[in-house]
Amino acid sequence: MPRFFIPAPASDFISVTGSDAHHIGYSLRMKPGEELTFCHGGTDYCCVIENISESEVLCRVVDAVPSKSEPSVELTLYQAYPKQDKLELIIQKTTELGVTRIVPFISSRCIARPDEKSYRKKQERMQKIAEEAAKQSGRGIIPEIAPLMTMKQALEDMKKSELKLFCYENGGEKLSSIPFGGVKSVAVMIGSEGGFERAEAEAAENSGATQIWLGERILRCETCPIAVTAIIMNITGNM
Amino acid sequence: MPRFFIPAPASDFISVTGSDAHHIGYSLRMKPGEELTFCHGGTDYCCVIENISESEVLCRVVDAVPSKSEPSVELTLYQAYPKQDKLELIIQKTTELGVTRIVPFISSRCIARPDEKSYRKKQERMQKIAEEAAKQSGRGIIPEIAPLMTMKQALEDMKKSELKLFCYENGGEKLSSIPFGGVKSVAVMIGSEGGFERAEAEAAENSGATQIWLGERILRCETCPIAVTAIIMNITGNM
Structure with missing residues (x-):
């Protein structure tokens, strides 16, 4: 599943703009309903795409779990x-x-x-x-x-x-x-x-x-x- | 001490020619009496330079010891x-x-x-x-x-x-x-x-x-x- 790093999310919705939005919408050709992961500070936010516009990808957080790839040290x-x-x-x-x-x-x-x-x-x-x-x-x-x-x-x-x-x-x-x-x-x-x-x-x-x-x-x-x-x-x- | 890899030495004298000889004589400017190490198959041959000519460096083996840098596995x-x-x-x-x-x-x-x-x-x-x-x-x-x-x-x-x-x-x-x-x-x-x-x-x-x-x-x-x-x-x- 595609992974992107973001600033700390403020709510259950994550808005992505700029090059990551371009990458999601154009390079990966992802569509509303598809899943991706946002990462911040060792937490993985599992999300579903709600809406994709020219400049923004809006996602809803479905689950937030500690990233299992982070070492304990x-x-x-x-x-x-x-x-x-x-x-x-x-x-x-x-x-x-x-x-x-x-x-x-x-x-x-x-x-x-x-x-x-x-x-x-x-x-x-x-x-x-x-x-x-x-x-x-x-x-x-x-x-x-x-x-x-x-x-x-x-x-x-x-x-x-x-x-x-x-x-x-x-x-x-x-x-x-x-x-x-x-x-x-x-x-x-x-x-x-x-x-x-x-x-x-x-x-x-x-x-x-x-x-x-x-x-x-x-x-x-x-x-x-x-x-x-x-x-x-x-x-x-x-x- | 400079190290060179060589074929298995046949006697207590090691003759070096080619690019290693050039490297010893010209690049490192080594002289008779100086020490260097030749390596073969995990053995370090500690040598003294006996003679340096245009095309050959002749060395005498002083000691042969197992290379301490080789792993046990x-x-x-x-x-x-x-x-x-x-x-x-x-x-x-x-x-x-x-x-x-x-x-x-x-x-x-x-x-x-x-x-x-x-x-x-x-x-x-x-x-x-x-x-x-x-x-x-x-x-x-x-x-x-x-x-x-x-x-x-x-x-x-x-x-x-x-x-x-x-x-x-x-x-x-x-x-x-x-x-x-x-x-x-x-x-x-x-x-x-x-x-x-x-x-x-x-x-x-x-x-x-x-x-x-x-x-x-x-x-x-x-x-x-x-x-x-x-x-x-x-x-x-x-x-």
Whole structure:
């Protein structure tokens, strides 16, 4: 069934305009009486189309249920800004796998360092990629692409999560030895191409993050977040 | 330390010619007395350069040790042929994560269906990608890219592995419920864009494969093998 993300519905009727309305009426050629799903904040609103006009699709909510595709754990990925379009691949893949929020940040060894204006443009594009991936994979939310942070800000932001993990190429615990039982929110911090400086690893430790080591094979910086998201979703029973 | 893959060494001296010799002598500007590592079949040969000429680098083997980056489990990925260059991404990422062999095959819903000649060209290119990824990630072997198989051939080939898994979008067991204990070889079969036909799932089951279900979120066909490889490496203690 087609899925669309909407703002919080105010009543039992949902009015869709713009590109989604066009998509429903023209691309999908849907008709009154047919069913579709609107998603907001982890709730799936099962709807029936009441009326389709040139510019609006009006739907009636038949049922509202928690999205069964949303994982039981909120995973925030703090990703040091990588080169080229690697962040787009990371966003697409981790969205499919169940990430809740992605926070790009600048660490010492980042080579790409977008300024505020150029980041805002990228952020818009990346948010679009997250939305597309969320629709395609049947997510109940669109993961948020946060504003670009400094490492210090990212470490401060991480404190919101119950469990804080810091992927470090120089060693640490195995993911399988971390007690995830009952944890509702996990933060994972991952480096860019050059990894992290020792001082950064210490700062992360001082912020309460546990160092994680992914083994002997050196993963590219875009492979690491995809692998870690998959593993955490598996360990927490969400995959 | 620089790593190079070589044929099985016949003696305590290893002679390198061609592009690797050029890379050692010119790109890396290495000198006699310096150390490098040659890899073959999961063994790391720690060597000292004895002599460098125009066309040859002669090295003496100082030590031969099992590569510590090789996982304890042999993972063969049977991947239904996807569209575009997705197979290249799959090969790169699963090589980093520890796959042993990749067997592309044609299933009912494959859209891309290369003929033998065009596959042979692609196979060469994909083998090169596996080699690059193996070098970059510090693997002890280069994963083999097998000839293109039919689904029937792939199912027959899978029988070589102790544990056979079939990823099915219509349901099955969770990866975390599979007993991997003591298993030395695992085969995983994954679909292309359209997934598998019911008859194909039945054929896989009849061949002794266990159906695996990766949960409610629909993964793109290139995301699935990356996620599954990461999860299996984690479960088997190799990540």
